[in-house]
Amino acid sequence: MSQQSLHYQLVIVGSGPAGLAAARAASHSARSILLIDDNPRPGGQIWRHGPGHPPTAALSQALEVLRHPAVRYLSGTRILGALGPQCLLLEDDRHAWQLHFEQLILCCGAQELLLPFPGWTLPGVTGAGGLQALLKNGLQVSGKSLVIAGSGPLLLASAASARQAGARVLRVLEQAPLSSLLGFAGQLWRWPDKLAQALQLATTAYRCNAHVLEALGQQQVEAVRIRQGRRTEEIPCDLLACGFGLVPNSRLANHLGCRLEHGAIVVDSEQRSSLPQVYAAGECTGIGGRELAEIEGQIAGFAASGQLQRASALIRQRRHWQGFAARLQRHFELQASVLQLARADTLLCRCEDVAYGAVASAANWTTAKLQQRCGMGACQGRVCANAAQRLFGWEPAPPRLPLVPARIASLMLDGAPPDTAD
Ligand SMILES: Cc1cc2nc3c(=O)[nH]c(=O)nc-3n(C[C@H](O)[C@H](O)[C@H](O)COP(=O)(O)OP(=O)(O)OC[C@H]3O[C@@H](n4cnc5c(N)ncnc54)[C@H](O)[C@@H]3O)c2cc1C
Structure with a gap:
């Protein structure tokens, strides 16, 4: 199979409320939009569906954007890392390929703490x-x-x-x-x-x-x-x-070099990150719920596709929901007692069997990884890095390619999906 690369004006990572709203907003103006999600089904967390749980009406409506001729959707697709400032390496279950973009919108959502x-x-x-x-x-x-x-x-x-x-x-x-x-x-x-x-x-x-x-x-x-x-x-x-509670999923942003604060991607009023070609929206920029994620997604989609007036018309609405998010943070702040539940022999990293006591005195996350293999197992620290950040204040170093376990062939860019010629 020949090696192929994809070129899109706008790439959106994540098909939850923020990503779908960004695609809808951008579809008014962008030439070509690619929406990627590592889940097999679109909808993100709140609109997750599966056997016995059909898509809700809200999701069905949000999914209409996938029928737009400028929009293409790749599900079950993982991002292995960046090959340059405007190029990502991707794989799905069968293929791997390079993806070139002009603008990127990260709508990676949140993870449970x-x-x-x-x-x-x-x-x-x-x-x-x-x-x-x-x-x-x-x-x-x-x-x-x-x-x-x-x-x-x-x-x-x-x-x-x-x-x-x-x-x-x-x-x-x-x-x-x-x-x-x-x-x-x-x-x-x-x-x-x-x-x-x-x-x-x-x-x-x-x-x-x-x-x-x-x-x-x-x-x-x-x-x-x-x-x-x-x-x-x-x-x-x-x-x-x-x-x-939830914490922003900023792993990909950290890898790309976006500025983070308290684990969230820092964005300006147009949802642009510290990198000019990268926007971010939804819970990867801070926990705030579905409504805020959708408004931020729209702003990012409008701004990234040059519709700045439409983006600024939503700023008041975003402020209203940011108020809700701020109260959520303040009133559900974690008490000291729940940060002291682990005993010395309680596992912190369940993939590599690393006990809390084995790393509690480490200077930082990198030391805990290198000396105890904390976070180096199958989930690559997805669970314990967030816990360690909250318990010890350790900031994770930017993760390197591959961000997720990958096939050797993918790392060698072997193969491309037959139907993705662009
Ligand atoms: C486990 C969990 C369950 C939740 N359940 C509810 C609920 O029942 N009700 C409720 O009101 N809120 C729920 N939430 C909160 C919910 O996340 C938000 O309110 C809302 O879904 C946020 O929208 P979003 O678009 O920012 O992110 P999400 O809806 O989380 O969508 C992000 C999408 O990006 C994908 N993604 C992330 N990183 C990558 C990557 N590197 N490559 C490819 N794809 C990627 C994810 O798979 C996901 O599909 C839940 C959160 C979590 C973490």
């Missing part, structure tokens, strides 16, 4: 957003008892999905104190849809100022020890879903 606690690697323990994703992919939980813990609105969304799938949700444990939650709830009138959503998801199983201490069990989680206020309690359960 998983913090280590004793027992967190037992089968039956997942993230809260992770449980959502598993349910949408067909995980059966009917009749199972479940505890959900951690922080943020995703806990309630996850609980609602699990209940709908037939699970018995015993508790939803939010680490933030009551005063913070009341402060948050008291301001929700400014975002009426969010208020309505919160009321719809509310459950009597919800407890604030409460967090997990330990997952207990031999082969599988059998119970969870929790703290609520000053009280400690043991709750028998079949499943535990625990996530401590």
Whole structure:
């Protein structure tokens, strides 16, 4: 098969709300747009669908942009790294190819923050957003008892999905104190849809100022020890879903050399990053929810395709939703107690079996990697690098090519998809 390279005016990475909105906005003016996602299906996290979970009406509407003649979509496609300032190396399950672009919009979304606690690697323990994703992919939980813990609105969304799938949700444990939650709830009138959503998801199983201490069990989680206020309690359960909020997915941006702050891609009013040819939108620029992601995506799409007036018309709307994002950050800030759950023998890096105690005194992330292999396993630090950043303040060094495990043939640029001549 001959080697081929692709050339597009605009490349968008991520087909969640931000990426689809960026493509729609840019399609009014851009000559050629390529949308890439490493997932097999478009929609990102909030619009994830799968067996038994058909696409929502909102997703179906957002997907209409894929029918536009200037837009092409590649699913299940991984970015291995940059070959130059305007060239990426990609692969899918069969092919690899070079991709040249004039402008790039990163809409890489967020990752769930998983913090280590004793027992967190037992089968039956997942993230809260992770449980959502598993349910949408067909995980059966009917009749199972479940505890959900951690922080943020995703806990309630996850609980609602699990209940709908037939699970018995015993508790939803939010680490933030009551005063913070009341402060948050008291301001929700400014975002009426969010208020309505919160009321719809509310459950009597919800407890604030409460967090997990330990997952207990031999082969599988059998119970969870929790703290609520000053009280400690043991709750028998079949499943535990625990996530401590979301963190921006800025790995690709870090690799490309974009400036980051607190793990998020720094952007200007037009969503342009510190690199002139790279824009960013959605939760990779900061956690803010679907609405903010969509508005930022539109601004980035308009700006990257030269429609600056249309971009600036959305700035007020973005400010409104940035206000919601700021309150989310403030009121669900992690308490010191949940940053101290790991014991010395608790695994931090579950791929390479590296215990918390083995790296706690390391000077930085690079030392932890080189001396203990922390973050050097199959997931390449996707889980433990975020945890280490939160626990120790370590900034990860820019990752190098290949960003994900890749075929040797791909690294040699062997082959190209037969239908991608451009
Ligand atoms: C696990 C999880 C579950 C969530 N569930 C909900 C929920 O149920 N309800 C809710 O309101 N919010 C949920 N959220 C929050 C949700 O992420 C946002 O509100 C919203 O989806 C953000 O949109 P986005 O476009 O910024 O990112 P996303 O929707 O996350 O989309 C980003 C897309 O980019 C792709 N991507 C990332 N990096 C690359 C790469 N290098 N190469 C190719 N593709 C890439 C990802 O696979 C993903 O499809 C969840 C978040 C997470 C992390």
